[in-house]
Amino acid sequence: xxxxxxxxxxxxxxxxxxxxxxxxxxxxxxxxxxxxxxxxxxxxxxxxxxxxxxxxxxxxxxxxxxxxxxxxxxxxxxxxxxxxxxxxxxxxxxxxxxxxxxxxxxxxxxxxxxxxxxxxxxxxxxxxxxxxxxxxxxxxxxxxxxxxxxxxxxxxxxxxxxxxxxxxxxxxxxxxxxxxxxxxxxxxxxxxxxxxxxxxxxxxxxxxxxxxxxxxxxxxxxxxxxxxxxxxxxxxxxxxxxxxxxxxxxxxxxxxxxxxxxxxxxxxxxxxxxxxxxxxxxxxxxxxxxxxxxxxxxxxxxxxxxxxxxxxxxxxxxxxxxxxxxxxxxxxxxxxxxxxxxxxxxxxxxxxxxxxxxxxxxxxxxxx
Ligand SMILES: Nc1ncnc2c1ncn2[C@@H]1O[C@H](COP(=O)(O)OP(=O)(O)O)[C@@H](O)[C@H]1O
Ligand SMILES: [Mg+2]
Numbered sequence: 001x002x003x004x005x006x007x008x009x010x011x012x013x014x015x016x017x018x019x020x021x022x023x024x025x026x027x028x029x030x031x032x033x034x035x036x037x038x039x040x041x042x043x044x045x046x047x048x049x050x051x052x053x054x055x056x057x058x059x060x061x062x063x064x065x066x067x068x069x070x071x072x073x074x075x076x077x078x079x080x081x082x083x084x085x086x087x088x089x090x091x092x093x094x095x096x097x098x099x100x101x102x103x104x105x106x107x108x109x110x111x112x113x114x115x116x117x118x119x120x121x122x123x124x125x126x127x128x129x130x131x132x133x134x135x136x137x138x139x140x141x142x143x144x145x146x147x148x149x150x151x152x153x154x155x156x157x158x159x160x161x162x163x164x165x166x167x168x169x170x171x172x173x174x175x176x177x178x179x180x181x182x183x184x185x186x187x188x189x190x191x192x193x194x195x196x197x198x199x200x201x202x203x204x205x206x207x208x209x210x211x212x213x214x215x216x217x218x219x220x221x222x223x224x225x226x227x228x229x230x231x232x233x234x235x236x237x238x239x240x241x242x243x244x245x246x247x248x249x250x251x252x253x254x255x256x257x258x259x260x261x262x263x264x265x266x267x268x269x270x271x272x273x274x275x276x277x278x279x280x281x282x283x284x285x286x287x288x289x290x291x292x293x294x295x296x297x298x299x300x301x302x303x304x305x306x307x308x309x310x311x312x313x314x315x316x317x318x319x320x321x322x323x324x325x326x327x328x329x330x331x332x333x334x335x336x337x338x339x340x341x342x343x344x345x346x347x348x349x350x351x352x353x354x355x356x357x358x359x360x361x362x363x364x365x366x367x368x
Contacts, residue, residue, distance in 0.1 A: 003073055004031050007039060010067040014060045017052055023060065039068065039075045045082040053079050091234055092204035094164065098132065098211040100350055101233055102269065105259070106241040107251020109220035112274035112311070113241045114142040115321060116342075117217035119335075120239070123328045123343035125172035129212040132167065133175040134203055136229070137219045138195045141179030147171070148324020154180050157207045164207035171329060176206050192224030199225060200232050213350075221251075222258040230264050237269035237353055239308070239346065244273060244295040256303045267357065269349045270308030271300050272342060278313040284334075287312070308349060309342030311335060 001009075008031065012024040023029050023043060030042040043060060045053040057079035064075040095101075104120065106113040114137065121133040135143035144150045147170040154176060155166040167174035178199060190198075208214070216235075219225055229235065238259045242252035252271070259266040273296035277287040290313070300307050314334050320327045327333040328340065 003033055003039060003068070003071070006071075007031055007041070007064060007068065007075070010063050011041075011060060014056060014063060016046060016056060019046060023056055028056075029060070037073050039064070039073055041075055041077045042080060043077065044080045048082040048084050050082060053081070092200075092232070094204050094206055094208055095214075095233065098208060098214045100212065100236040100354075101214045101216065102346070102350070103216045103218055103229065103235050103238045103259075103266070104241060105218045105226070105238050105255050106220050106248075107222065107253070107255045108242070108248045109140070111220075111241050111243045111248050113137075113220065114146060114217050115317065116239070116241050116272050116274060116309075116311070117215050118143065118146045118321075118326045119328045119339040120343060120346060121173045121175075121213075121215040122171045122326045123339055124213050124215070124347070126328065127343065127347070130210055131173045132206070132208050132211045132214040133173050134206070134214065134216045135175065135177035135179060136199050136203075136216050136225070138178045138182070138190075138199060138225065139219055141177045142321075143175055143177040143217065144179045146321050146324065146326065147173075147175055149175070150324075152180065159207060162205075165202065165205045166207050171326065174206075174208060174211070176202055178202060193228075196225050196228035200228065203233065222254050226258060227264075230259075230266055235266045237267045237350060239269050239272060240305075241272045241274055242296055242299070243275045243291045244289065244293060245291040246295060248291075249295040249299050253299060253303070256299075256305065260303075267353055268303070268305045269346060269353065270306045271296050272309040272311065273307055274311045275313045276310040279334075281315075306345075306349070308345035309338065311338050311342070 008024055011029050012022045014023050016023055016026055019026060026046055028043050028046060032040045034040050043057050057077055061077040068075055104113055104117040121131050125131040133143060135141045149168050149170060152168045154168060157164045157166045165176060167176045181202065182198060240252050240255050242248045256268055259268060275291055277289050279287055296307050317327055317335055327335040330336055
């Protein structure tokens with residue numbers, strides 16, 4: 001029997017009191033024969049901290065000495081702590097199988113953030129991807145109406161010893177909305193932390209399963225909820241929505257600045273210019289730039305991002321939202337093509353991002 005095999009046999013008799021298995025079985029010992037008669041043994045703790053590491057090291061040293069000295073082998077045992085776990089909060093268990101989390105944000109309200117979110121989610125599902133949609137706009141949830149499930153009551157789903165919330169499925173998208181749980185009028189008087197807690201509970205209690213893309217429709221602005229979100233979820237990237245209007249651009253710039261902060265560092269997937277122009281149905285070739293022109297391009301150049309979609313104003317977009325059928329579901333709708341192009345850009349940009357950067361870490365943000 002080789003020296004290494006002999007040493008392994010000896011170590012399989014050294015038990016870890018907490019785990020009830022030998023340190024050999026637990027894979028805690030690394031053995032190296034340094035010369036014909038010197039065996040180096042490095043024992044690493046099973047977890048950090050491992051209260052038994054020292055005594056295990058002592059016992060192992062003793063037994064190896066007794067067992068190998070008759071063969072003229074000297075053993076040198078060193079012990080080493082297991083790596084200290086990262087101090088950042090753990091990703092909620094229910095999101096472990098969610099590959100990409102896309103936060104849809106805007107500086108200003110009413111720019112079409114929810115319209116973009118729902119068409120992005122349904123458009124991604126049309127490509128065959130598994131998609132989730134979270135309506136996180138606690139003060140103005142709109143997904144129940146936009147997906148035609150206004151009166152839906154989400155069911156409870158037992159999962160191990162927990163009860164999860166079952167998302168509602170529409171157009172191949174699994175959706176949960178804060179609107180299912182809170183009355184927006186009541187939410188208005190909530191303090192920031194209450195709103196963020198409700199939101200996080202909904203996301204982490206959702207029974208999502210395997211998901212390729214989770215789209216989150218955020219509230220407008222750059223507040224507490226946005227910070228809490230990046231503290232709790234590993235957001236892959238943010239899509240910023242703006243109209244070409246100066247005031248909307250100024251607010252979108254603040255949004256980009258929030259996600260790009262050194263400590264947050266959520267990449268901006270791109271900028272979607274909504275209400276980019278208006279073409280009257282009777283003169284579809286004419287474009288009227290009623291909110292101005294070029295603002296989004298300027299912002300993209302300034303912040304080193306890309307305009308990944310331009311969506312014109314079409315009157316019937318409002319009806320589609322109100323009656324629960326997102327425009328991407330209707331191939332003949334004039335906005336279906338611009339939305340499909342946007343979906344394609346998002347997919348490409350996310351692939352590029354995932355090839356070039358590691359996963360976004362949940363950050364620790366210190367509040368002042
Ligand atoms: N491209 C568009 N053309 C016409 N109406 C639009 C367009 N985008 C959004 N709207 C309408 O504008 C209103 C605000 O859009 P919404 O998506 O709810 O914005 P937000 O979520 O940013 O508040 C809605 O009535 C919506 O139907
Ligand atoms: Mg909205």
